[in-house]
Amino acid sequence: MEYVELNTGTKMPILGFGVYQIPKEQTKECVLNAIKVGYRLIDTAQSYFNESEVGEAIAECNVPREELFITTKVWIDHYGYDKCRASIMKSLEKLKTDYLDLVLLHQPFGDYYEAYRALEDLYHEGKIKAIGVSNFYPDRLTDICLFGRKVIPAVNQVEVNPMNQQTEAQKNMQKYGVQMEAWAPFGEGKNGMFTNDTLQKIGEKYHKSVAQVILRWLIERKIVVVCKSTHLERMEENFNVFDFSLSKEDMDEIAKLDIKDSLFFNHQDPSIVEWFDKLIEERKKEE
Numbered sequence: 001m002e003y004v005e006l007n008t009g010t011k012m013p014i015l016g017f018g019v020y021q022i023p024k025e026q027t028k029e030c031v032l033n034a035i036k037v038g039y040r041l042i043d044t045a046q047s048y049f050n051e052s053e054v055g056e057a058i059a060e061c062n063v064p065r066e067e068l069f070i071t072t073k074v075w076i077d078h079y080g081y082d083k084c085r086a087s088i089m090k091s092l093e094k095l096k097t098d099y100l101d102l103v104l105l106h107q108p109f110g111d112y113y114e115a116y117r118a119l120e121d122l123y124h125e126g127k128i129k130a131i132g133v134s135n136f137y138p139d140r141l142t143d144i145c146l147f148g149r150k151v152i153p154a155v156n157q158v159e160v161n162p163m164n165q166q167t168e169a170q171k172n173m174q175k176y177g178v179q180m181e182a183w184a185p186f187g188e189g190k191n192g193m194f195t196n197d198t199l200q201k202i203g204e205k206y207h208k209s210v211a212q213v214i215l216r217w218l219i220e221r222k223i224v225v226v227c228k229s230t231h232l233e234r235m236e237e238n239f240n241v242f243d244f245s246l247s248k249e250d251m252d253e254i255a256k257l258d259i260k261d262s263l264f265f266n267h268q269d270p271s272i273v274e275w276f277d278k279l280i281e282e283r284k285k286e287e
């Protein structure tokens with residue numbers, strides 16, 4: 001495993017396992033399998049509704065807690081100082097741990113300033129080893145770095161994949177010392193990601209799959225990446241990316257695939273902001 005060093009001085013594994021859309025009843029087994037394969041970074045969120053099952057796996061995996069790197073994300077409905085703090089206490093309980101390695105604000109909507117202040121205090125109290133944000137586009141990230149509070153986010157987790165490469169966003173993060181972390185590295189298979197010609201041809205050269213080429217491409221760019229699979233053989237495949245590297249020509253070819261747009265949605269589109277507002281009500285019912 002390779003690591004990056006965050007602006008807190010903490011080490012973070014460059015490759016991790018994400019549990020978004022893994023049903024509760026499968027989560028514990030998937031996380032236990034991922035840890036057996038070698039993943040040490042586990043990425044969950046309050047709004048994935050599977051923190052308790054991740055916690056069961058953490059408790060049963062027989063890997064010392066300090067070897068694991070556990071991330072959760074605070075949901076929008078839990079923003080504001082007191083609500084954010086209380087929600088993290090609940091997350092700690094569900095995850096069966098007395099500290100978290102990284103806590104991110106999940107979305108750039110609502111009272112994220114006060115939520116960030118709660119993260120800062122928990123960071124100073126040692127309950128959270130690093131704090132950060134997610135889906136903060138360059139303008140929002142710059143805002144929180146300049147006008148936010150005293151602790152610069154350690155991480156910004158955003159969509160990054162060969163179709164949405166986020167090179168300008170990465171430069172902006174580097175300017176402020178914020179580590180970029182990629183979600184949906186495979187774009188969940190959208191836009192023919194797994195059958196893309198360029199990625200397949202590069203893979204053939206190294207006897208690697210498209211998924212492995214994508215993960216290696218992110219690692220070459222020093223981007224932390226979390227990927228998800230419920231299949232053990234794919235967890236292994238996705239982990240097996242540390243024995244090859246891509247040439248400059250390969251990187252240049254992949255650069256051409258960039259459509260500079262999300263495969264999912266644009267957080268700056270007002271209709272998407274409205275959609276998130278509705279999502280808050282829907283997710284309340286699941287809590």
Ligand SMILES: NC(=O)c1ccc[n+]([C@@H]2O[C@H](COP(=O)([O-])OP(=O)(O)OC[C@H]3O[C@@H](n4cnc5c(N)ncnc54)[C@H](OP(=O)(O)O)[C@@H]3O)[C@@H](O)[C@H]2O)c1
Binds near residue numbers: 017194211231
């Ligand atoms: N911060 C955010 O807003 C945000 C948003 C989305 C995701 N995330 C995080 O990022 C993680 C990864 O993103 P994601 O789950 O959305 O998408 P992803 O990792 O790009 O794609 C997951 C999909 O790819 C399939 N897959 C995985 N490995 C494969 C392989 N080697 N060959 C073929 N298919 C493969 C999986 O199927 P199977 O499961 O059937 O194998 C699943 O359908 C999430 O789990 C979550 O932790 C964060």
